[in-house]
Amino acid sequence: RNRTCGNRIRQRDAVLTKxxxxxxxxxxxxxWLGEWQGTERPTLDKVQITIFAGNHGVVQRGVSPWPSEVxxxxxxxxxxxxxxxxxxxRNAEANLNVVCLQNLQATEDLxxxxxxxxxxxxxxxxxxxxxxxxxxxLFCAGEMGIGNTTPAAALCAALLGGSGxxxxxxxxxxxxxxxxLKAAVIDDALTLHGSAMSDPLEVARCLxxxxxxAIMGSVLAAxxxxxxxxxxxxxxxAAMLPLVKIAPEVLDHTRLSHCSAEAGHxxxxxxxxxxxxxxxxxRLGEASGAALAIPLLRGAIACxxxxxxFAEAAVSQKSDSPTE
Amino acid sequence: RNRTCGNRIRQRDAVLTKxxxxxxxxxxxxxWLGEWQGTERPTLDKVQITIFAGNHGVVQRGVSPWPSEVxxxxxxxxxxxxxxxxxxxRNAEANLNVVCLQNLQATEDLxxxxxxxxxxxxxxxxxxxxxxxxxxxLFCAGEMGIGNTTPAAALCAALLGGSGxxxxxxxxxxxxxxxxLKAAVIDDALTLHGSAMSDPLEVARCLxxxxxxAIMGSVLAAxxxxxxxxxxxxxxxAAMLPLVKIAPEVLDHTRLSHCSAEAGHxxxxxxxxxxxxxxxxxRLGEASGAALAIPLLRGAIACxxxxxxFAEAAVSQKSDSPTE
Numbered sequence: 001r002n003r004t005c006g007n008r009i010r011q012r013d014a015v016l017t018k019x020x021x022x023x024x025x026x027x028x029x030x031x032w033l034g035e036w037q038g039t040e041r042p043t044l045d046k047v048q049i050t051i052f053a054g055n056h057g058v059v060q061r062g063v064s065p066w067p068s069e070v071x072x073x074x075x076x077x078x079x080x081x082x083x084x085x086x087x088x089x090r091n092a093e094a095n096l097n098v099v100c101l102q103n104l105q106a107t108e109d110l111x112x113x114x115x116x117x118x119x120x121x122x123x124x125x126x127x128x129x130x131x132x133x134x135x136x137x138l139f140c141a142g143e144m145g146i147g148n149t150t151p152a153a154a155l156c157a158a159l160l161g162g163s164g165x166x167x168x169x170x171x172x173x174x175x176x177x178x179x180x181l182k183a184a185v186i187d188d189a190l191t192l193h194g195s196a197m198s199d200p201l202e203v204a205r206c207l208x209x210x211x212x213x214a215i216m217g218s219v220l221a222a223x224x225x226x227x228x229x230x231x232x233x234x235x236x237x238a239a240m241l242p243l244v245k246i247a248p249e250v251l252d253h254t255r256l257s258h259c260s261a262e263a264g265h266x267x268x269x270x271x272x273x274x275x276x277x278x279x280x281x282x283r284l285g286e287a288s289g290a291a292l293a294i295p296l297l298r299g300a301i302a303c304x305x306x307x308x309x310f311a312e313a314a315v316s317q318k319s320d321s322p323t324e
Numbered sequence: 325r326n327r328t329c330g331n332r333i334r335q336r337d338a339v340l341t342k343x344x345x346x347x348x349x350x351x352x353x354x355x356w357l358g359e360w361q362g363t364e365r366p367t368l369d370k371v372q373i374t375i376f377a378g379n380h381g382v383v384q385r386g387v388s389p390w391p392s393e394v395x396x397x398x399x400x401x402x403x404x405x406x407x408x409x410x411x412x413x414r415n416a417e418a419n420l421n422v423v424c425l426q427n428l429q430a431t432e433d434l435x436x437x438x439x440x441x442x443x444x445x446x447x448x449x450x451x452x453x454x455x456x457x458x459x460x461x462l463f464c465a466g467e468m469g470i471g472n473t474t475p476a477a478a479l480c481a482a483l484l485g486g487s488g489x490x491x492x493x494x495x496x497x498x499x500x501x502x503x504x505l506k507a508a509v510i511d512d513a514l515t516l517h518g519s520a521m522s523d524p525l526e527v528a529r530c531l532x533x534x535x536x537x538a539i540m541g542s543v544l545a546a547x548x549x550x551x552x553x554x555x556x557x558x559x560x561x562a563a564m565l566p567l568v569k570i571a572p573e574v575l576d577h578t579r580l581s582h583c584s585a586e587a588g589h590x591x592x593x594x595x596x597x598x599x600x601x602x603x604x605x606x607r608l609g610e611a612s613g614a615a616l617a618i619p620l621l622r623g624a625i626a627c628x629x630x631x632x633x634f635a636e637a638a639v640s641q642k643s644d645s646p647t648e
Contacts, residue, residue, distance in 0.1 A: 016408075017398070017401055017406060017407055017408075018407075018408055018608055019390075019496040019497045019607070019608070020497065021497075021607075022496065022497075022606065022607045022608040023408060023606060023608060023612070024585055024604045024605025024606045024607065025604040025605050025606075026604060026606070026616075065642045065643050066343075066640070066641075066642050066643070067640055067643070069640055070639060070640050073637070073638065073639040073640060074341070074639060076637070076638075077341055077632060077637040077639060080632070080637065081632075082341060082631060082632025082636065082637045083341055083342075083631065083632070083637075084340075084341075084342055084347060084627045084631055086630070086631075087623070087626035087627045087629075087630040087631060088623050088626065088627065090626065090630075091619065091622050091623045091626045092619075092623075172343040172346065172642070173343045173344065173345075173346075173642055261346075261348055277604075278602070278620075279603070280348045280349040280350060280601075280620075281348025281349050282346065282347060282348045282349075282350070283343070283345075283346045283348065284342055284343070284346040284347060288347070291623075292350075292620060292623045295415065295416075295619030295620075295623075296602075296604075296616060296619075298415050299411070299412050299415045299416075299615075299616045299619075302411035302412065302414065302415045303408045303411045303412065305411075306410070306411040306414075307406060307407065307408055307410075307411060308401060308404070308405075308406025308407070312406065313397070313400070313401040313404065313406045313407075314397065314400075315394060315397040315398060315401060316390070316391055316393055316394050316397060317390075318389045318390050318496070318497055319389050319390070319391070
């Protein structure tokens, strides 16, 4: 994070042909991108979107109305260009790739045992770390995994407090009965793993999932390479919770792209003091919210990099005491 | 508004490879665009952004920290490509043009007399009407006019109730003393024009401004041509109030692009039941919020037009009673 660049960005912003502060959040976004990219003129020419895909043993308990096969089928849909994220990535002129964790073999059922072995967990974190291209200007983390709002909600309950019913939502379309079952499954898991709850990474291993672990790894890699990150929705944000518990500043190089319609996301974002860029009621995952927000960042840097200064445009400046 | 197209859009949306409703507001936006364009496959190839520029006699009362010359200087800045809107229009791949009303001659001081003559008012409405290209896919209305948050706030007070202090904001950067003065000027105007308040168009003539009148005309023209409209910020929304009072459905073909940081905008949007697409704290005008939102609409139609159906992608569908 380059604060010298940040100061120069602030200095330039102050003389652009607009009232100070009048571009609101666009000004803050240009500053954020420039500080983390280490440049006075941020760029977004190489934007990487990665979908981490994984499966979940807990689906056997009936926590999703969709069968686990859909994870693999949707990966094929991504590869053939037919999913929402393909259209949104093209709209955002971003590169899209998909990383299947553990060949889409499911985790264990987190309500019966630890979701992952230590090797499996670390391997997924490492897969995520290695997925980030060092020369990207921006990294967008997304996920696909039938059933993965259950581990996401379980992580929230374990690390922020509350029970299954506080964090379980409809996911991809559960009815009321399904949500009750999901909450009960989460409560079973919290009881089972109670003794592990003091170590956030152990919580991630016991209650999380491969694609959630990979998201952690990828966000760390992006930080290491000086790449700002757009987080996607509920699962993506929840995946970062274990690291936030260890080091709250771990999200400084990230922005939350949107607030999901999934029940727990607004509460989670508030707990992490993240202000979403968009509030569009999306609840699809696949990095769809992150991809949708990319052009907003491009607008921010277009203004910062391209606007004329007052001197260049010969525009009169504001009077300090206009009413006297 | 073509409801047959709307029904076909709904039918297609239901079989795209995503859980029903999971694209949230993107689904609603594709439907809105298709219904007003009269097509099952909405397009955004020809997007027109028009900035209506005008000057205001009331500036002589000290309601803006910037001199009136800045309106003309900023028009030159638009023409040379140096303003925020030039960058945002390019980012959105939209065409930008500027219409100067009455050669930028100021209205009368609305706190002393009617802002416009009947001829001047109707001429501005007509200029706005003729500014809209019949073959545009989307029209974005914006404005530039030093001092124009004063007529905007006056329209709100006259047509929605309240006094100057309920609607006067900082505009381009007034201090507390300036805001108090602005509120007092608006109260003077409300008292002066009290007898005209029963006729919304007479309110528009006495308290408005040329560029506000032109916005009304342009939004009507867009509707006549079947062109959906993105409204910009506080001044743009307030400009439509007189027509809303006459025919509340006049905004059905519009969406509000953003909620401005200008004090009255959130209240005004709520009164008109408009839900902004963005909440970025912008307060610049120039159609900047509308331009910023264009790529979100492109994302909506990209998903609708480009996604594969469940049958095409061979993805399994949701079970109706997963938990039984």
